Amino acid sequence: MTISRSENMRRIRSRDTAPELTVRRALRESGFSGYRLHRRDLPGNPDIVFIGRKKAIFVHGCFWHGHTCPEGLRKPKSNVDYWLPKIQGNRDRDENAIHQLHAAGWSVLGLWECEIEDGSWMRTALKEFMQG
Template sequence: MDRLTSERRSWLMSRIGSKNTKPELVVRRLVFSMGYRYRLHGKNLPGTPDLVFPGRRKAVFVNGCFWHGHAGCRYGRLPKSRIAFWEAKIDRNRQRDSSNIAELQAAGWRVLTVWECELNEIEILMRRLNEFLQSE
């Protein structure tokens, strides 16, 4: 049972932005500290990737586990109310994500998705980002 009214919950959820989120800022600082330079929110690319490395033709998406339905993650669980609504919404997000990644790959881009829960292990994430950005 939600402690907030549906109007208040709706208002709170509408305040959640899609750019400059806390997980995205953490990844941006990490990548910058590793010496890589990037462009933000590539508007000309499918899905508007969070970090774009044009010279390397690489893109990084920083996904929230809840909003993008991270399978097997404790943050990716569905709420207990309005289950049908949330299942449909998160399924649409997953389909859109996979479609955008497929379009980018078809255009010759390499894509990496960083999940919010991966920020708990910064050393592992740093290695993963470095391997992705160094690979051909």
């Protein structure tokens, strides 16, 4: 893998994706504002961070991060030798980041893209996480 490819992935990762915007809107509507975005000083650059509460939220794309749902289990049609290690690498990085955040006293919520599609489920999950 070349460096430029990995840099490109990082940019894709940090963009304001539609699922992320959906989560941010749900947080605001539930009264949880004051979050920060894409903190590069924290392990894994969490997508949404509440500094004072020490709560970090990751919004994972099902395909990119290898969720066990139909989208996540979909096999790439081409460049399999590139994508499968890439996806595994993302999973390893996710796990490592969560581990490091926990060790530093953070609570972490990982949301999958497919879960976010169920708005009421997501709102409940966010409330439980923020109040927990």
